[in-house]
Amino acid sequence: MALAGEFDIIARIFAPLARDSGALELKDDAAVLTVTDDHQIVVTCDALVSGVHFLKDDPPNSIGYKALAVNLSDLTAKGAYGYVYTLSLALPPETTMEWLEAFADGLAEVQDLTGISLIGGDTTATSGPLTITISALGLVQHEAAITRLGAKAGDRLYVGGPIGDAYLGLRLLQAPALAQDWGLSEEDVDYLIDRYRRPPIATSAALIVRNFAKAAIDVSDGLAADVEKLCNVSHVGAVIETTRIPFSPAARKVLNENPELLAELITAGDDYVPVIAVSENSAGLFESEAEDHGVSFTQLGTVAPPDQIRVLGVNGREMPLKNKGFTHFS
């Protein structure tokens, strides 16, 4: 079906997602929110461009899911839970109502998982690729937000989920024949592609981050690059032991056959899991609390005195990395 007018799109597709009364049913220029002063607001903003952050032919459901999930991932790394978000869509002419409906279903899935709610946005036409910009507001108890600042030498570094799956999923979408080269089953392929399209959402991770992390960062541009960013702000160094990095069974299969891909897995990004620094003293309690809440954190290294980030390969020797992570405009 051809695209309806902007008012119809809002009323039919997006108003059902506006579950916070402050959204004024999306019938106004703006939303009005009440925040009590025992909380602070965490604000994040992530844009996704078709062909860069997702593939044009990805299911629209997964595109909506991913657009919101990557913003929640930023909030989680601050220890904040999702509250509300604005959605800006620049739509190319071929967009249909069916596409938008499925896209909104993906947003709704993340809303159901996390309690975040749409409060406003803008929809425009573009001659370029579909572009989705979400700015999300999260809430965190006063003074409890975790930033990149606060890691100290001797802290342990933990990661909140597997690394590299999304990168492998993207490679498989671009070149399906790789599945055979890599010795992957159909289930492995489905799993990896799904991780590219639908980043993990660990709903209790924010609580654990808030209670135990001294510093945290969301891994989106590559594990090595993002650990380096955290270290730069905290004025520390770090050692990452690649033998400790949690890889999914599917990614392990690929690495067993192609050990040279290790460098790519830890620099490609798109993981959307938190890396956090936890003090040695609280590590025991942290690990048991994380387990109790069903959140998977794995130690992958330690915070070191100010220095370069050192990434140790399978032989324990430092790995040379051409780039530590993804960068636009190179």
Place this chain on the structure above:
Amino acid sequence: MALAGEFDIIARIFAPLARDSGALELKDDAAVLTVTDDHQIVVTCDALVSGVHFLKDDPPNSIGYKALAVNLSDLTAKGAYGYVYTLSLALPPETTMEWLEAFADGLAEVQDLTGISLIGGDTTATSGPLTITISALGLVQHEAAITRLGAKAGDRLYVGGPIGDAYLGLRLLQAPALAQDWGLSEEDVDYLIDRYRRPPIATSAALIVRNFAKAAIDVSDGLAADVEKLCNVSHVGAVIETTRIPFSPAARKVLNENPELLAELITAGDDYVPVIAVSENSAGLFESEAEDHGVSFTQLGTVAPPDQIRVLGVNGREMPLKNKGFTHFS
């Protein structure tokens, strides 16, 4: 100069705009804000696409100015003052550092005028047109935000600035020869083009709106269409008397020569001024307070019982309008 990496762009161009400590100098995934509970937060989101909301060759300074000004205009119509904003940029390959620097100067001008501050954002590459998405947060005293709901039959309708200038400015940019047809001086042309590129910012308007408006809307899609939207939410009708609409001296010259352009001026949009409903009883006080604060509001009609919006032409008879305003996806 070719575009630097994303980190350099943030550090050199945008970090100086992040004047709120909650922005964490843009060195984090997100910003952390404290809002006391005597205030509510107003959230707005506007996207601008090159070739749609501004012209590719507009001075980058004015593009930055406009992108932020149109969001502030939404906040003003809620009675809120600007607090912080996120900025998402999808940049085509030809973007230079000089362009970005001038763009940021335009943002800085609006920040200086209004006190709003950058707190975060995202920068991506695109193969399509430059797209700018801003989500702005404003503050308003608790329960003081003005919405589209609340206008009653008998209220007066006021508009907070001239109508149609931006439309004429755009026409002149597209067809400079019109200046002669319309009998405009060089100053007139400069004024109208400047109104297209740099929407008016009335820094005290939010205060007046908050204190006197029963309902309000930002005129961005066309005067007639936006008054209709306000009326739909308030379940009222309205009469707009075109003889009362404030037109700039330059727009008056055009209308004197081309009275048939009246319909276009009141439906074209891009005005970014508030229309508000004020009760008959408080109209006197409102007018004197507005004048004291140097904010120009002009009565252009009245709120009526539920009905269509009636727009009365120069002869006092109802004007037929093909469209009441701008719409994407028609």
